[in-house]
Amino acid sequence: MTQISDIVLVPAISPPNAGKGTQIALFEEKHPGQVKSVVMGDMLREIASQDSELGREIKSYIDVGKFAPLPTVLSALREGIGQTLEKYPSTRVIILDGFPRDLEQAQELQLLCQEWNTKIAKVLYIDVKDEECLSRAVNRRYCKHCNKVFNLKTKPFENCGKSECDGQLIQRKDDVQEIAEGRLNTFHNLTDPILPFYKEHGVEIVSVDGQGDINDIAEDVERHLAPVITAGVS
Numbered sequence: 001m002t003q004i005s006d007i008v009l010v011p012a013i014s015p016p017n018a019g020k021g022t023q024i025a026l027f028e029e030k031h032p033g034q035v036k037s038v039v040m041g042d043m044l045r046e047i048a049s050q051d052s053e054l055g056r057e058i059k060s061y062i063d064v065g066k067f068a069p070l071p072t073v074l075s076a077l078r079e080g081i082g083q084t085l086e087k088y089p090s091t092r093v094i095i096l097d098g099f100p101r102d103l104e105q106a107q108e109l110q111l112l113c114q115e116w117n118t119k120i121a122k123v124l125y126i127d128v129k130d131e132e133c134l135s136r137a138v139n140r141r142y143c144k145h146c147n148k149v150f151n152l153k154t155k156p157f158e159n160c161g162k163s164e165c166d167g168q169l170i171q172r173k174d175d176v177q178e179i180a181e182g183r184l185n186t187f188h189n190l191t192d193p194i195l196p197f198y199k200e201h202g203v204e205i206v207s208v209d210g211q212g213d214i215n216d217i218a219e220d221v222e223r224h225l226a227p228v229i230t231a232g233v234s
């Protein structure tokens, strides 16, 4: 059975709307079976749906719209990684999406890595300027009918396109300027300090320019992260 000590972790960090999820998915697709992502929010919901003590505890927080406390989140991370390895035993790298979010989480993860006898191979940082993050948020529209995402700047349509479903495009309530700015400020206040922390611990931060063609960005990610798969735990 594949153990946590057989794999390495790569936390992925970016400001909101940097396209991180897309890039992680593309990297995963290029390395089927070997690279898996654990998306913190999705994983918590998944565990909350399971009939276990931990699941019921997480569900009790989700049900009232609260964040679970850090020790619970860490138990969930351990459980989530364990379940991933059980399902996909050929996994060599796990990309962490949405964790760590602040310095305290980064410190705790460092301790967990010691306990698990694994390491953080690299940190992926997708760099997108504040102005661009905000522009992506306020120009984002959803098709009311099929949920397809549009950016009014690159696809200035009024509806989902005749060939497809022709649904009306709507804006999500939290994609307005003030709320998008709030999300960005939270990111800078909470998450920025993680990068110097990893530098101090000698973890390489791979900074990829997240502005440009999706496939060019994916090539950059591939160039930096593919070696991690073969290197594994040293």
Ligand SMILES: [Zn+2]
Pocket (backbone or CB within 6 Å): 143, 144, 145, 146, 147, 148, 160, 164, 165, 166, 167
């Ligand atoms: Zn549509």
